[in-house]
Amino acid sequence: MNWIFAFIQTLLFIVLAPLLVGWVKWWKCRLQNRKAPSLLQPYRDLLKLTHKQPVVSHTASWLFIATPYIVFSAMILAASVVPLISIDLPTAASADVIVLVGFFAIARFFQALAGMDVGTAFGGMGASREMTVSTLAEPAMLMAIFTLTMAASSTNLASAIGYVLDQGMVLRPSFVFALFAMILVAIAETGRIPVDNPATHLELTMIHEAMILEYSGRHLALIEWASAIKLMLYGVLISNIFFPWGIAVDFAPSALGTALLWLLLKLAVLAVFLAITETALAKMRLFRVQEFLSFAYLLGLLGLLSHIILEASR
Amino acid sequence: MELIKLDFYTQGVLSIAALIGLTSFLMLGQGRLLRLIFVFALQGLLLVLATALAGYSMENSHLYISAAITLVLKVFLIPWMLQKQVYKLNLHRDVEALKNSTAVMLGGATLVVFSYYVLHPVIQNSSVVLVNALAVGLSLVLLGMLLMISRHHAIAHVVGFMSIENGLFFAAIVSTRGMPMVVELGIAFDVLVAAILFGIFFLHISSSIDSLDVDQMNRLNEVDQ
Numbered sequence: 001m002n003w004i005f006a007f008i009q010t011l012l013f014i015v016l017a018p019l020l021v022g023w024v025k026w027w028k029c030r031l032q033n034r035k036a037p038s039l040l041q042p043y044r045d046l047l048k049l050t051h052k053q054p055v056v057s058h059t060a061s062w063l064f065i066a067t068p069y070i071v072f073s074a075m076i077l078a079a080s081v082v083p084l085i086s087i088d089l090p091t092a093a094s095a096d097v098i099v100l101v102g103f104f105a106i107a108r109f110f111q112a113l114a115g116m117d118v119g120t121a122f123g124g125m126g127a128s129r130e131m132t133v134s135t136l137a138e139p140a141m142l143m144a145i146f147t148l149t150m151a152a153s154s155t156n157l158a159s160a161i162g163y164v165l166d167q168g169m170v171l172r173p174s175f176v177f178a179l180f181a182m183i184l185v186a187i188a189e190t191g192r193i194p195v196d197n198p199a200t201h202l203e204l205t206m207i208h209e210a211m212i213l214e215y216s217g218r219h220l221a222l223i224e225w226a227s228a229i230k231l232m233l234y235g236v237l238i239s240n241i242f243f244p245w246g247i248a249v250d251f252a253p254s255a256l257g258t259a260l261l262w263l264l265l266k267l268a269v270l271a272v273f274l275a276i277t278e279t280a281l282a283k284m285r286l287f288r289v290q291e292f293l294s295f296a297y298l299l300g301l302l303g304l305l306s307h308i309i310l311e312a313s314r
Numbered sequence: 315m316e317l318i319k320l321d322f323y324t325q326g327v328l329s330i331a332a333l334i335g336l337t338s339f340l341m342l343g344q345g346r347l348l349r350l351i352f353v354f355a356l357q358g359l360l361l362v363l364a365t366a367l368a369g370y371s372m373e374n375s376h377l378y379i380s381a382a383i384t385l386v387l388k389v390f391l392i393p394w395m396l397q398k399q400v401y402k403l404n405l406h407r408d409v410e411a412l413k414n415s416t417a418v419m420l421g422g423a424t425l426v427v428f429s430y431y432v433l434h435p436v437i438q439n440s441s442v443v444l445v446n447a448l449a450v451g452l453s454l455v456l457l458g459m460l461l462m463i464s465r466h467h468a469i470a471h472v473v474g475f476m477s478i479e480n481g482l483f484f485a486a487i488v489s490t491r492g493m494p495m496v497v498e499l500g501i502a503f504d505v506l507v508a509a510i511l512f513g514i515f516f517l518h519i520s521s522s523i524d525s526l527d528v529d530q531m532n533r534l535n536e537v538d539q
Binding site for chain 2: 170171172173174176177290291294295298299301302305306308309310311
């Protein structure tokens with residue numbers, strides 16, 4: 001039963017991810033006074049791409065073709081670890097938060113390799129930029145997560161969320177910092193403005209898009225879908241760790257139903273915030289990303305410190 | 315003492331303490347003078363909130379008065395005076411290039427760890443509930459000094475000085491049950507007088523060396539010539 005539920009939940013992750021992307025896009029269009037595409041447009045795009053014939057350069061090695069599948073499956077595995085609407089998951093019990101970061105790292109590693117594999121200038125440039133951003137973002141993310149795990153004294157996501165849920169309404173200074181650090185890292189890692197622009201194909205500014213420029217057809221569809229799942233993963237992490245209220249602790253249908261409603265509400269609100277920041281801010285210069293991410297790291301560090309200084313028992 | 319066993323107001327004061335620490339870091343990373351002054355006013359506002367909450371949870375009506383004095387002086391009057399100076403000296407468009415800001419930030423984090431390490435024995439032996447936040451008070455003082463060291467601009471120095479005073483005030487609130495009124499009024503007026511004097515100094519410095527960059531005062535004119 002548990003395993004079936006874990007399977008269903010992961011499936012829910014995969015199915016809902018393009019909808020979240022569509023929702024963000026819809027709000028962004030409305031905020032910029034443009035006519036918005038339908039919420040289902042990402043699904044249509046994915047469908048269109050799967051029908052097209054993938055074009056692979058004759059200099060590409062097997063790595064180039066294998067990468068979309070590796071990236072997509074790494075994201076599915078990551079999605080299976082994160083509690084979506086219930087915390088009582090066998091998959092969540094088997095892997096902790098460091099494994100989750102590891103899944104992200106695997107996906108990124110192969111994407112960067114594939115970017116360099118074909119030998120175009122853009123691929124290599126995108127790969128090097130992506131690795132620069134992620135080497136700075138990863139410690140910040142780990143700092144933010146360690147703040148949570150120190151409070152809950154467990155690196156397991158499900159038990160940490162359960163701990164926060166158990167304690168009820170406690171004002172934690174460290175969580176405020178961890179939340180902000182996590183938001184900044186999520187923006188950098190999912191390639192959103194002000195770090196990267198997901199809508200651009202301008203050669204000087206793109207990071208993530210430059211890396212996957214050579215992909216087409218179903219390969220591109222898989223990578224796009226994987227990055228949609230990644231966006232949703234970060235959204236779910238932020239909303240379930242810091243605002244876990246509403247998540248189901250057992251498998252009662254009514255609890256699951258309300259949990260799903262709450263989750264959709266939280267994600268919808270988060271996505272609106274994302275759209276507002278993307279509209280209000282301009283993209284940073286590449287060399288200012290380092291400042292942005294070191295600020296995220298500082299916030300994570302302050303979270304840890306304030307946990308030790310202000311919250312720990314003396 | 316576990317966080318969950320504390321009452322809601324104490325949790326609130328501790329959270330505000332963390333935010334006050336954050337504002338100090340924001341000041342370290344802020345190159346624009348007007349924004350620096352704004353963040354300073356924000357720190358003052360958080361200080362007012364912390365004082366009022368501490369007064370409520372400790373049932374000490376003295377603290378309301380000191381909160382009110384802080385509100386008037388550090389949230390409105392001093393930031394307003396500094397802002398007026400900035401406009402008067404036509405500095406509001408200047409951006410100070412921060413040298414090795416990452417190193418300064420990490421140095422700031424080290425100072426927080428240091429002040430916690432220094433105060434740990436004190437915190438262990440105290441019975442006041444809020445004394446956990448004493449380390450934040452000391453680190454505000456040290457971060458204010460760091461701000462003064464890392465900047466070249468006289469107005470930034472004054473903001474750093476004022477935030478040192480904020481740190482002392484915060485430390486006094488969390489480690490005692492409110493200072494005597496005389497001491498508090500004395501300090502408040504000292505700060506006010508200091509702010510006015512600094513304003514006069516700004517005018518003198520800027521009229522004699524035509525800039526508020528105090529690095530230029532390192533050179534002795536006669537030696538250079």
